[in-house]
Amino acid sequence: MIKTTESAVVIGASIAGLAAARALSETYAKVTVVERDVLPGGAEHRRAVPQDKHVHSLLAGGSVTLETLFPGFGDDMVAAGAFAFRSGVDWYLDGHRIQALPQRGRGVVSSRPLLESVLRKRVAALPNVTIVDNCDVLNPLASVDRRRVTGVRVASRAPGATPTELAADLVVDASGRASRSAIWLAELGFQAPRETKMTVDTTYVTRSYRREPHHLDGRPGTIISPFPGSPRGGFLLAQEHDEFILTIGGLFGEQPPMDDDTLLTFAESLPSKDFPEFLRTATRITDPVKMRYPASVRRHYEELDEFPAGYLVVGDAVCSFNPVYGHGMTIAAVSAALLRDLLEAGPDDVAQRFFRAVAGPVDAAWTLATRSDMRFTASGVTPTLESRLLDRYITRLARAAATDEVVAAAVISVLQLTETPDTILAPAVLGRVLRHMSNAARVG
Known part of the structure; x- marks a missing residue:
């Protein structure tokens, strides 16, 4: 050239x-x-690069x-x-496990x-x-x-x-x-x-563990996103050298523990059994390291x-x-x-x-990131009528994605940055979420 x-x-x-x-x-x-x-x-x-000891997830x-x-x-x-995988990483949104979808091609995760x-x-x-x-x-x-x-x-x-x-x-x-x-x-x-800042006061702690065949039933990882009422979250992802990396923490002042016993208690507060079940049998191979991130800029x-x-x-x-x-x-x-x-x-x-x-x-x-952070009262952002309606929709979207493959595909594409946020508001997705809401109301 x-x-x-x-x-x-x-x-x-x-x-x-x-x-x-x-x-x-x-x-x-x-x-x-x-x-x-x-x-x-x-x-x-x-x-x-002090943050390179913590989990890094390369999105699709x-x-x-x-x-x-x-x-x-x-x-x-x-x-x-x-680590190469064919089965997808589990992702929890608003406490709901997103419907698992077939992996398109090979995925890889690493440090x-x-x-x-x-x-x-x-x-x-x-x-x-x-x-x-x-x-x-x-x-x-x-x-x-x-x-x-x-x-x-x-x-x-x-x-x-x-x-x-x-x-x-x-x-x-x-x-x-x-x-x-x-x-x-x-x-x-x-x-x-001009600068725009979004205070998040994120703190997380990371450790690495030996990866064994029974961990997560062979799955490559689990991700739990914080949500209102549960400002804690975590990543548990397979890595090279037969390791798992665990990064766990929270938003708006949540302080993850540095000792193993208290970490297990912290993990038990997450909306998935994967983290505490893993910690009960896993062998830690690195000391914990902590990172604080005050604000998005x-x-x-x-x-x-x-x-x-x-x-x-x-x-x-x-x-x-x-x-x-x-x-x-x-x-x-x-x-x-x-x-x-x-x-x-x-x-x-x-x-x-x-x-x-x-x-x-x-x-x-x-x-996508700041709208998620603004849902927390601790963000100090006064919600508008539009944002309150959107927050309610996201809650219902997560519930629908737990069982609906079409909704799940839309949610995952947005989380993985292969599609823009307006994808979850597309008529086909919106209609299915509304039907799930209607069905849930009848069952209730």
Whole structure:
């Protein structure tokens, strides 16, 4: 493929950064990924990614998209040790187990370090991509009129190193939630994006256990989403090396225990016997680790009238979601695929075009997550009449999905980000939910 532009720099070798580098590699003759952390040679935990010790669920929407960016991605995951399955993961919504559906094709689950290592290996193998680790990006470089970003100033973390300049036709910030883009924009004379925050005060604790054939009757996992009246939830998913990872916690101040005995009591409060039954026989192989997530943050770059040429922001630097919904990696993958498609039309005004394009999937995931969080009284959000009606509908939707395959398919497609939230309001789904309500009323 003919490269139309000379060079690009990606800030951060996160999943968003690696996927972005893959997208850029089709248009730019040279792509450099700059990462502040020392990158491991394989699937190891990274100091700069403290959340990588916790469960990471790559939703179906993300898996499909990564396969388009990295053909053979699923095979690479399995070859690296990821757990492959045909039967679906159980998912509890509002305390109801969603009707199990036949698995379409092969699914895979793994730890975050394994997933990241597979993507990093694929990106590092691209002939026009270089990954530089143990290096800080200090600030962007700009043209004399400060209307265009022309590269970045970087500094190796090696002793005695001095800052150097790295020229680029496009700089992509994939540095995550702690992105400094808003500060850098202000320094260049541009307006910082408006921020929307949703306080969730999520806390979760993670442990890993040995996976044995009798656990979950051979199923690959169980997911329980918190809901009003039950702000606790959890993930129990198979991993590589014959392990299960358990991440359990809650919203709005719920504090999961760190000791095993109290953890069992906590697990018994969940609307599924899977968790306590598993814990009674499982052998723990790692110490517990705790993570707190105070608030979801969305930065509205799509609203800006002016933005410097040669600059772009992706991933958690645009929107950081409540992790209990597992949206982050999928939106990162979708964003990279959109970037690749937009660059086919040329690099001009790519930021404005990208921000407008990515606003759709980001808004869909943000709405799904925040609407779920707003259902809790502790959110402090005063419900409107529309939201109260929607909350009642979601409760009835979950009940119907427990026995109705059509409703279940719609719910799972939304939870897995393969369809937008309005799918659950489609006439065919709405009609079946209403019929379930009517049948339940007659039985009652």
